[in-house]
Amino acid sequence: MKLAKRLENIEPFHVMDLLGHAKAMEKAGRDIIHLEVGEPDFSSPQGVIEAGISALQQGLTHYTPATGLPELKAALGNFYQERFDTQVSPEQIIITPGASGALQLITSLLVNPDESLLLTDPGYPCNRHFLANINALGQMVPTHVEHGFHLTPNLVHEHWQENTVGALVASPANPTGGVMSQNQIAILHESVSQHEGILVVDEIYQGLTYSGVENHTAAGLGEDVFVINSFSKYFTMTGWRLGWLVAPKWAIKPLDKLAQNLFLAPSTPAQYAALGLFNDTTLNELEARREAFSERREYLLPALKALGFSVPVDPQGAFYIYTDISEFSQDSMKFCKELLEQEGVAITPGIDFSPTHGHHFVRFAYTAPVTRLKEAVIRIKRFLVNNYSA
Numbered sequence: 001m002k003l004a005k006r007l008e009n010i011e012p013f014h015v016m017d018l019l020g021h022a023k024a025m026e027k028a029g030r031d032i033i034h035l036e037v038g039e040p041d042f043s044s045p046q047g048v049i050e051a052g053i054s055a056l057q058q059g060l061t062h063y064t065p066a067t068g069l070p071e072l073k074a075a076l077g078n079f080y081q082e083r084f085d086t087q088v089s090p091e092q093i094i095i096t097p098g099a100s101g102a103l104q105l106i107t108s109l110l111v112n113p114d115e116s117l118l119l120t121d122p123g124y125p126c127n128r129h130f131l132a133n134i135n136a137l138g139q140m141v142p143t144h145v146e147h148g149f150h151l152t153p154n155l156v157h158e159h160w161q162e163n164t165v166g167a168l169v170a171s172p173a174n175p176t177g178g179v180m181s182q183n184q185i186a187i188l189h190e191s192v193s194q195h196e197g198i199l200v201v202d203e204i205y206q207g208l209t210y211s212g213v214e215n216h217t218a219a220g221l222g223e224d225v226f227v228i229n230s231f232s233k234y235f236t237m238t239g240w241r242l243g244w245l246v247a248p249k250w251a252i253k254p255l256d257k258l259a260q261n262l263f264l265a266p267s268t269p270a271q272y273a274a275l276g277l278f279n280d281t282t283l284n285e286l287e288a289r290r291e292a293f294s295e296r297r298e299y300l301l302p303a304l305k306a307l308g309f310s311v312p313v314d315p316q317g318a319f320y321i322y323t324d325i326s327e328f329s330q331d332s333m334k335f336c337k338e339l340l341e342q343e344g345v346a347i348t349p350g351i352d353f354s355p356t357h358g359h360h361f362v363r364f365a366y367t368a369p370v371t372r373l374k375e376a377v378i379r380i381k382r383f384l385v386n387n388y389s390a
């Protein structure tokens with residue numbers, strides 16, 4: 001049977017192979033420490049679960065409007081006002097099946113076949129595949145350590161081509177945990193505007209910043225800015241598959257049309273469940289979880305450096321540490337496989353995130369309690385001694 005040609009441009013998510021292998025080892029009785037998949041280990045807050053159950057018990061299982069439940073859009077509008085002092089009208093918010101759904105909408109809305117979006121290298125791998133899926137291109141821009149692996153105005157000018165329609169960045173970023181300041185976003189926006197392009201800012205890790213690093217939003221920056229977000233990470237609702245998009249008003253009607261056709265509507269029980277987030281008890285619970293992530297980062301970052309992992313840019317957000325392993329290996333997939341097989345510690349090879357340097361980088365997700373991170377460090381040390389000491 002013949003597959004569509006575009007499949008040739010869509011690579012698998014390599015970490016999923018490792019995850020499958022780790023799960024099989026677990027089934028066979030091995031104790032595995034999971035630091036590979038980008039999802040919080042915390043379950044959804046009780047308030048969310050109760051709101052979801054209540055919706056199901058009330059029979060709220062029918063379609064909502066394609067752009068989402070009006071009450072949830074209103075709650076998000078308030079959230080932007082209260083957290084960021086930014087006015088976002090509910091009509092500008094489109095609820096989607098995860099940030100993944102928002103990315104699919106944005107790419108379908110903005111990019112013609114053979115046109116491109118500038119993407120960061122390293123960056124979230126699915127972005128270029130969303131583009132490949134509409135026969136468009138993800139133009140990977142190798143970023144620099146000196147600039148925290150961020151896309152800069154200079155890089156925008158250097159890489160912009162006739163077929164480029166915009167740039168997509170994430171802050172806080174996956175896999176680096178880097179956070180762009182409000183000023184960095186503003187000047188990036190300016191540089192993209194100079195080319196009459198669109199800036200898309202993926203704020204999926206918003207709320208997860210540490211050591212006093214500011215939280216801000218690009219929502220409201222201009223008519224040429226789209227913001228993507230999700231209930232997956234800070235709100236710990238990965239499995240509910242719910243995210244959102246903040247779009248300029250001119251784009252709402254076409255986005256509504258696309259949402260109607262691509263998804264019909266986001267999950268109804270998930271949207272009612274998300275309404276259970278916006279109260280003090282739940283928001284305080286989420287803040288306590290952020291603090292737990294912060295403690296984990298404070299433990300793991302120096303511990304990895306002490307083991308000889310080089311961390312070119314200290315992460316300030318998300319829940320990732322992106323490390324250079326050239327000291328040990330030039331084959332990140334092999335390194336990750338051997339660490340998993342020998343010591344039962346699962347981490348992600350950099351090849352998922354960077355075509356240029358991913359073979360000598362790996363990503364650690366601190367999505368396990370400190371006690372487990374300590375055990376992981378003991379095992380990694382033994383792995384390095386057994387395999388890489390002179």
Ligand SMILES: Cc1ncc(COP(=O)(O)O)c(C=O)c1O
Binds near residue numbers: 098173
């Ligand atoms: C930067 C980034 N964007 C988007 C997503 C998609 O997340 P979801 O569809 O669960 O909201 C992820 C998931 O890890 C991510 O890291």
